[in-house]
Amino acid sequence: MYTLCSVHPRLARLVGDLSLWRHVDFGRSPLNLQFLHKFIRFLGPHTVTISVTGFVRGSGRHHPKGSHCISEAFLTSLKRRCPHLHELHLHRCYINAATTKLSALPASLKKLSLSGSALFNLSQNRVVVVSSPFFHLEKHLPALEEVELEGCSSWLTRQDLNILMGHCPTLKIVSVGPARFTRTGYCSWDKREEAKCTSHIITSRKWLQLL
Template sequence: MKIKRSKSLSPEPSSSRDTKRIKFEKITNLSRVTSSPNILEFSDDVLLNILKYLYPQDLMAVSLCCHRLAQLIQDRTLWRRVDFRIKPMLLNDLNQYMKFLQPITMSLAMRGNFVSGECSEHLTQKFFNNVKALCNQLKELIIEEYYINGDKIQITDFPCTIEKLSLKGCQMNYLQRSNKSYFFKMDLYMPNLTCLILSNCQWFTPHSLLVISKIPKLKELRLNSCHRLGECVAYASLATRFGFKTLEILDLRDTALGDSEVGCFSSTKTLTHLYLECPSTLRNEESFETMQQLQDQQQALQLPIFEDNNVAQFFMENAPIFENNGFQRCLISDRAICALGSDSCDRKVINSSPQGMIILQENRRISNNPNLKVLVVRNYPRVTNSSLVHLALNASKLEYLDVTGTSVTKNDKYFLKSMNICIHMLLLYFEVKIYMVFKLFSR
């Protein structure tokens, strides 16, 4: 009797098994592809949440992909804060983005690449008119490294609603035959301006301080690297005496201001941050070494003090003469620093006689810069330990002090002893902790 072999017991050919496996893998891969979501399957809210992290230049590229993304790019929530500074942008390219600006746009920032004689870098009056028409609630306008024709574009062409204006690195040839400041009547046209940045604006002149000081709400003023801002005692004195009532941050780094100008700002009682740094063109290492040697010789002599019941006379035979050491008048010394945080008496005349005798009565004490918190004084070799002792005694709210590149030393035992006493007194009576950064001059 013959028994038939069941098919189920027969071995399956290897070729058919491989074929089934390949088909199974194809089906699996296909299911994976279909299950992965496409970016266009996201809702509009999700897409907008993703698009808000892109730069305006990237948004323009995405808008060219499809009709739906082009509509989403025009959503006003993406254009509240517009910053084109990721790369230099010519004016012709900038005009392509004007259609995206919205009335809700609060901030607009752009950066050019100034090339002399290149017309595409010149901001036109039409551009400012479009910005004012499209962004009627603009609060922040940042224009960097563009050319502005001051004879055609006035300060009134800028949006009057802005609270922060930056013209960093811009170039301008303004009214070469006129002495009127470019910022004339700026205080009336921009009453809400709180921040003005004019860094590296070589066209800025000292007499513009008078106009800027009248801005009623100005809190931050940056004039660093304005090299024409030199000897301007008269302008600085008038500006600080009658203006700058709300100024808190003042940046005067890389300018040729001296003791007199800095001393004028001591009357600005709202000042909290002051930045000073000597221009690189005025630094002289050889003069610094000579002055340091003379100071060391003077301390080693320990010259006596003579008194004649009226006047105390100090004889310093080898005292350093700063004018002969190659330093110019614009270098800041201890005199400017000691004007900060000092006390003065408000006196009034209560009696005067024909013989020329005048009797004065102290009314109240006036403390200059009582709110000074940050002070940076860099690369001024005429600033010594005396300035730090003065600040420790008079600037009770000082939190940060940078004296890089000055004549401040850590080796002066008398200075360290004085500073320990001063800091202890401040901690004890004013309950204020002062952090001071001591950095030695490094060549």
């Protein structure tokens, strides 16, 4: 689509149609940061959802540099240009936690998916609350209702889940692998994945929590 813009002015106007950039899905092929930045100018207050696929394959323990990572500058651009963004799906993306903070996300987000994504350069002492990538997330994403964290077991901790569930008042659903936790105390399981799940659950007053 970006190539069409340089072919003919009429095609450029067509590609610039705001209705085409309301629900933006970049597909399942991994895209580097430079390529994503080319599309920033098409995004705006009209953009409601964005889906991006990154370069994580397998366990995600290999940590790339540069253009294969989602940068804070990219997230800040979304925050500045998309004040009405409701959903952001970062599938299988590398995120350097030392330089890219989730606080840079648009405050309007209601759903955040990090399914299969790999956060690296996290603090070595993950027991400390302030070391969680979700620390004070409620201040930056006050409308957040749903978080998807499937395939994030390489970096996700119980502390992270406790922070999400305990400090985000608008949060209703947290999906972790086959488990789907809700504020009403209901948990739905994908029976096909149940045998693979090593965690067990207990009910609390407001949430079902991982142990």
